[in-house]
Amino acid sequence: MATEALRAPATTPVRPPRRRGGGIRSNEHVAGWLFVAPVLVILGLFLLLPILMALWVSLTDWNGQGSPFTGQVPFVGGDNYTRLFAEDGLARRDFMTSIRNNLYYVALVVPAQTVLALGLALVVNNRMLKGKGFFRTAFYFPSVTSSVAISVVFLFMFANSGAVNALLGFFGIEGPQWFADSRGVLHLLLGAVGVDTPPAALTAGGPLGLTWWDWLAGPSVAMMSIICLVVWTTSGTFMLMFLAALQNVPVVLDEASTLDGATRWQRFRHVTLPLIKPTMFLVLTLGLIGSWQVFDQVYVMSQGDPAKTTLTPAYLSYRTAFRDFDYGSGAAISFVLFLIIILLTVFQRRVMADRDEPRRPRWWRRRVPEGS
Amino acid sequence: MAVLTDRPAPPVARRADRGPRALVNRFLGYAILIFFGLVFLYPFVIQIANSVKTEPDAAAHPLSPVPDPVTLAGFERIFAGTNFPLWLGNSLLVTVLVTLGRVFFDSLAGYALARLRFRGRAGIFAAVIAVMAVPGVVLLIPKFLVLKQLGLYDSYAGLVVPLLADAAGVFIMKQFFESVPVSIEEAARIDGAGVFRTFWSVVLPTAKPALITLTILSFQGSWNEFPHSLVAVQDPGLFTLPRGLADLVSGSLGKGTQYPLKLGAALLATIPVAVLFMIFQRYFVRDANEGADKG
Numbered sequence A: 001m002a003t004e005a006l007r008a009p010a011t012t013p014v015r016p017p018r019r020r021g022g023g024i025r026s027n028e029h030v031a032g033w034l035f036v037a038p039v040l041v042i043l044g045l046f047l048l049l050p051i052l053m054a055l056w057v058s059l060t061d062w063n064g065q066g067s068p069f070t071g072q073v074p075f076v077g078g079d080n081y082t083r084l085f086a087e088d089g090l091a092r093r094d095f096m097t098s099i100r101n102n103l104y105y106v107a108l109v110v111p112a113q114t115v116l117a118l119g120l121a122l123v124v125n126n127r128m129l130k131g132k133g134f135f136r137t138a139f140y141f142p143s144v145t146s147s148v149a150i151s152v153v154f155l156f157m158f159a160n161s162g163a164v165n166a167l168l169g170f171f172g173i174e175g176p177q178w179f180a181d182s183r184g185v186l187h188l189l190l191g192a193v194g195v196d197t198p199p200a201a202l203t204a205g206g207p208l209g210l211t212w213w214d215w216l217a218g219p220s221v222a223m224m225s226i227i228c229l230v231v232w233t234t235s236g237t238f239m240l241m242f243l244a245a246l247q248n249v250p251v252v253l254d255e256a257s258t259l260d261g262a263t264r265w266q267r268f269r270h271v272t273l274p275l276i277k278p279t280m281f282l283v284l285t286l287g288l289i290g291s292w293q294v295f296d297q298v299y300v301m302s303q304g305d306p307a308k309t310t311l312t313p314a315y316l317s318y319r320t321a322f323r324d325f326d327y328g329s330g331a332a333i334s335f336v337l338f339l340i341i342i343l344l345t346v347f348q349r350r351v352m353a354d355r356d357e358p359r360r361p362r363w364w365r366r367r368v369p370e371g372s
Numbered sequence B: 001m002a003v004l005t006d007r008p009a010p011p012v013a014r015r016a017d018r019g020p021r022a023l024v025n026r027f028l029g030y031a032i033l034i035f036f037g038l039v040f041l042y043p044f045v046i047q048i049a050n051s052v053k054t055e056p057d058a059a060a061h062p063l064s065p066v067p068d069p070v071t072l073a074g075f076e077r078i079f080a081g082t083n084f085p086l087w088l089g090n091s092l093l094v095t096v097l098v099t100l101g102r103v104f105f106d107s108l109a110g111y112a113l114a115r116l117r118f119r120g121r122a123g124i125f126a127a128v129i130a131v132m133a134v135p136g137v138v139l140l141i142p143k144f145l146v147l148k149q150l151g152l153y154d155s156y157a158g159l160v161v162p163l164l165a166d167a168a169g170v171f172i173m174k175q176f177f178e179s180v181p182v183s184i185e186e187a188a189r190i191d192g193a194g195v196f197r198t199f200w201s202v203v204l205p206t207a208k209p210a211l212i213t214l215t216i217l218s219f220q221g222s223w224n225e226f227p228h229s230l231v232a233v234q235d236p237g238l239f240t241l242p243r244g245l246a247d248l249v250s251g252s253l254g255k256g257t258q259y260p261l262k263l264g265a266a267l268l269a270t271i272p273v274a275v276l277f278m279i280f281q282r283y284f285v286r287d288a289n290e291g292a293d294k295g
Helices: A004-009 A023-057 A079-085 A090-124 A132-144 A146-157 A163-170 A185-192 A221-247 A251-259 A262-273 A276-290 A297-300 A313-322 A327-356 A361-371 B012-017 B019-051 B055-060 B073-081 B084-115 B121-132 B138-147 B158-161 B167-179 B183-190 B193-204 B208-224 B227-232 B240-250 B259-279 B280-295
Strands: none
Touching: A004 A146, A023 A327, A023 A361, A023 B084, A023 B121, A023 B138, A023 B158, A023 B227, A023 B240, A079 A327, A090 A132, A090 A221, A090 A313, A090 A327, A132 A221, A132 B259, A132 B280, A146 A163, A146 A221, A146 A297, A146 A327, A146 B019, A146 B240, A146 B259, A185 A221, A185 B167, A221 A276, A221 A297, A221 B019, A251 A262, A251 A313, A262 A276, A262 B084, A262 B158, A276 A327, A297 B158, A297 B240, A313 A327, A327 B138, A361 B158, B019 B259, B055 B259, B073 B084, B084 B121, B084 B158, B084 B167, B084 B193, B084 B208, B084 B240, B084 B259, B138 B158, B158 B227, B167 B193, B167 B208, B193 B208, B208 B240, B208 B280, B227 B240, B240 B259
């Protein structure tokens, strides 16, 4: 392959007439479009067009029979959307349950993976330790494996007689039946401090079809195992991002502050952390965006069970369309999810674009509080 | 913290290397590394060990890394009792085609966006950036609709064609080509080589590192791809490995938990990417770091 670079200049100019009068330009024009054409066709056909088709389907009652683009399919307008938000019923209850589940999932996964990733990066970045390359590889490896294959492993580890419960057994703890346990962790904590029966004020009603008590359930025990899996698989990638940032922190700064008698924590808090703030922002927002997309793990490990406590919007949209054959509702859920993710992405990109223009950390610091 | 001392600066790094405090620190550092090393690697040890255990052994001693007795019954049943060989074949076919397609089409487009001047270029690039933000999971129903409509549902074409190009790959290649000096291709152009010829035999050979990165990412991505196969096919004859594996786990096999078999199948599905990772690790790592730089 590399030798061709030498051969190419040898090709003699054969057709000079073509280069007359802006020939190169128009040549480039055609070539440019030809070069991008395959990508444009594929992305247009399998990304843009389908999004428009799904937008249409989300306004219909299509049940999967025949084509959704004929006159026979009932057009229902915004009904699929209002059922998710405004009408009391199973659709709204399921959707809001999935939103609740995902919110708790985000609230645990994002901080956990960020802290773990940063901690690992700090240790791996330590100049005094040997064998760091091996550990960096080990921490990163889960990130590149198949989500389905790794879910199978965790299914085994969290099985009733699995490795996690065996490990807990060593400490005299009887582990739960992870994937059969729909109890919310917050409910369990409340139970531990003596609140066994929910107060009537919380069960009597609540916003958007769920009672306050339901909203405050916390992630279920089953969801906790999925959270463990996801934190375990994603931390490695984020660790590498932190590592890249830490390697740009000038050693001199660290040493100077050591001389000044700063403790390890002070150095981290006042020297390192401000310098890696952009990466921190990136990791947090990538985490936020990514954790609304959890699907594979739910599909393999729990299918939304037990008692719908591992249902996420992504999985609910799939299930509504492909199991209940209610494609209109499924597509509507997809679009709401799409909106959530796009808003997060736009927010991230705007803040980062602002930062990239004037490359001054201090300016960046001033920007953050507005948005986050 | 801001107190200035007029002591001459001692060699900090060396001083920190000695003394009992440094020793404790270092010991702590290794303890943390080893603890998390176990957390991140032991699940794979468990997977390997339990795939060669008997079913009662796996249920009784899930944590033990030593199978007693060692049995290949699980693997035998993977090949005799499931469609594993078929899934493997399908995965190989899809992965090879998708990887070839992505490397070729993405570098074509990346080159055009980096170097060729044509009307609409800025717009196309903006569109590529926008497309990168579209999350895959919201495309499940849309993709299903379009594949049905185009008559590609339940076919190899349906598995392969929609994945033949990806926006992130175009972005990587564009960034790379912009970093290559223009002088090389200008010489070729002046010698009269056409645009494609310049691209193919002059520019592309210089892009080897980027091509390797893209090849690896495409391979890993399409080998592990699950949601797409979920909505593109339903014929078990067209299942890829992740799809077959998911099917296996959700219990169509019946009788018992069959963990040795499932873990073994998952292990076999992990090996190709694991080997690739071991060989080309620095390319994987570089990609993650580039993510940190550009976002």
